[in-house]
Amino acid sequence: MALSRKLVQQRSSVFGSRSMSWWRSVEPAPKDPILGVTEAFLADPSPDKVNVGVGAYRDDNGKPVVLECVREAERRIAGNLNMEYLPMGGSVKMVEETLKLAYGENSEHIKDKRIAAVQALSGTGACRLFADFQKRFRPESQIYIPVPTWANHHNIWRDAHVPQKTFHYYHPETKGLDFAGLVDDMKNAPNGSFFLLHACAHNPTGVDPSEEQWKEISKLIKEKGHFPFFDMAYQGFASGDPERDAKAIRIFLEDGHLIGIAQSYAKNMGLYGQRVGCLSVLCEDEKQAVAVKSQLQMLARPMYSNPPVHGALVVSTILGDQELKTLWLKEVKGMADRIIGMRTALRENLEKVGSPLSWEHVTNQIGMFCYSGMTPEQVDRLTNEFHIYMTRNGRISMAGVTTGNVGYLANAIHEVTKST
Numbered sequence: 001m002a003l004s005r006k007l008v009q010q011r012s013s014v015f016g017s018r019s020m021s022w023w024r025s026v027e028p029a030p031k032d033p034i035l036g037v038t039e040a041f042l043a044d045p046s047p048d049k050v051n052v053g054v055g056a057y058r059d060d061n062g063k064p065v066v067l068e069c070v071r072e073a074e075r076r077i078a079g080n081l082n083m084e085y086l087p088m089g090g091s092v093k094m095v096e097e098t099l100k101l102a103y104g105e106n107s108e109h110i111k112d113k114r115i116a117a118v119q120a121l122s123g124t125g126a127c128r129l130f131a132d133f134q135k136r137f138r139p140e141s142q143i144y145i146p147v148p149t150w151a152n153h154h155n156i157w158r159d160a161h162v163p164q165k166t167f168h169y170y171h172p173e174t175k176g177l178d179f180a181g182l183v184d185d186m187k188n189a190p191n192g193s194f195f196l197l198h199a200c201a202h203n204p205t206g207v208d209p210s211e212e213q214w215k216e217i218s219k220l221i222k223e224k225g226h227f228p229f230f231d232m233a234y235q236g237f238a239s240g241d242p243e244r245d246a247k248a249i250r251i252f253l254e255d256g257h258l259i260g261i262a263q264s265y266a267k268n269m270g271l272y273g274q275r276v277g278c279l280s281v282l283c284e285d286e287k288q289a290v291a292v293k294s295q296l297q298m299l300a301r302p303m304y305s306n307p308p309v310h311g312a313l314v315v316s317t318i319l320g321d322q323e324l325k326t327l328w329l330k331e332v333k334g335m336a337d338r339i340i341g342m343r344t345a346l347r348e349n350l351e352k353v354g355s356p357l358s359w360e361h362v363t364n365q366i367g368m369f370c371y372s373g374m375t376p377e378q379v380d381r382l383t384n385e386f387h388i389y390m391t392r393n394g395r396i397s398m399a400g401v402t403t404g405n406v407g408y409l410a411n412a413i414h415e416v417t418k419s420t
């Protein structure tokens, strides 16, 4: 029987108003501080504008880079493979090669099959998968996070419902490591706490412990029975040599720790948007590793089912071929060397324009970022008066500094800091 017109109108207004009220309480989310910088940069029409906010490598002309080894791997892959699903744990070949980079080519742990490892959605996905795993199997635990750290670490462990604590890391006066503060905090944390460590090229500070300090940290973490979780988003980007950049991890392995590692190919292979990474957890034995891997897969299944295939194929093609791997190593070194060169150039230019401040930390810090020590107000002046875009914590992405803009940048920094 047909409904009367009036009834239809009544019903649609009831359903209409109900459906309209579903999201009425949703407020806009706060802007991501890093992505907001890029938006503001893009909207600025000034020809002088400089973006040193974003953590993505640029060449000396300020252009994004696709590595030649990646182009060649894509040529080899093109038309040769199907687009089937990967297994839940991702590409076995990619994971195998990735573990060798972190644990060493001849790692006993790999031979003994003690590592539970799965392909992850780049470094972020690897951290998140670990945080979820931590919550599921150590529900009472917390995570100790360095101050400062990559802002997303806080979001990741928050959304995994793992309570967060912090530990001292950066010393604003020395613009270096607050080693004493770090040691105290590790000592004072309850035995068996989880600690998040940046394996190399700490973001945002560019401050890494020395080899000797890593040895002491490893010893202390062992004594306290803490669990070290390494976020290694920049392997190869610190020194130009992925082997050297894995030093901290190797120290911990030698000391017999059970560790977790998040690895990413975003920066060191320039595969940012491909989302290729790996989460690994070193276990007591093979049986435990099989169990842990199965649980990691179980966490992945309802989230994204299985990881994307293209980037993993690019990585396994490069690392599985000696010639392409050699080319990759050369290209990583090229990127790291350009950044190191820009650190020297920025410091020299600051000294040349007559800055009375010490800029030693620009060349002492390592990796993609320089934690300049500028205040949020000084950063605002850089943006408003000089069209220079960066995060308000004073972090300069050295990857955005070029031969063409380093003089302009140094002069502007001098202008906004000279009255301090």
Ligand SMILES: Cc1ncc(COP(=O)(O)O)c(C=O)c1O
Binding pocket: 055, 121, 122, 123, 124, 125, 150, 198, 203, 231, 233, 264, 265, 266, 267, 272, 277
């Ligand atoms: C310290 C740190 N960890 C993890 C990541 C994650 O990067 P991605 O998810 O692109 O691999 C980044 C990226 O900026 C980072 O700086």
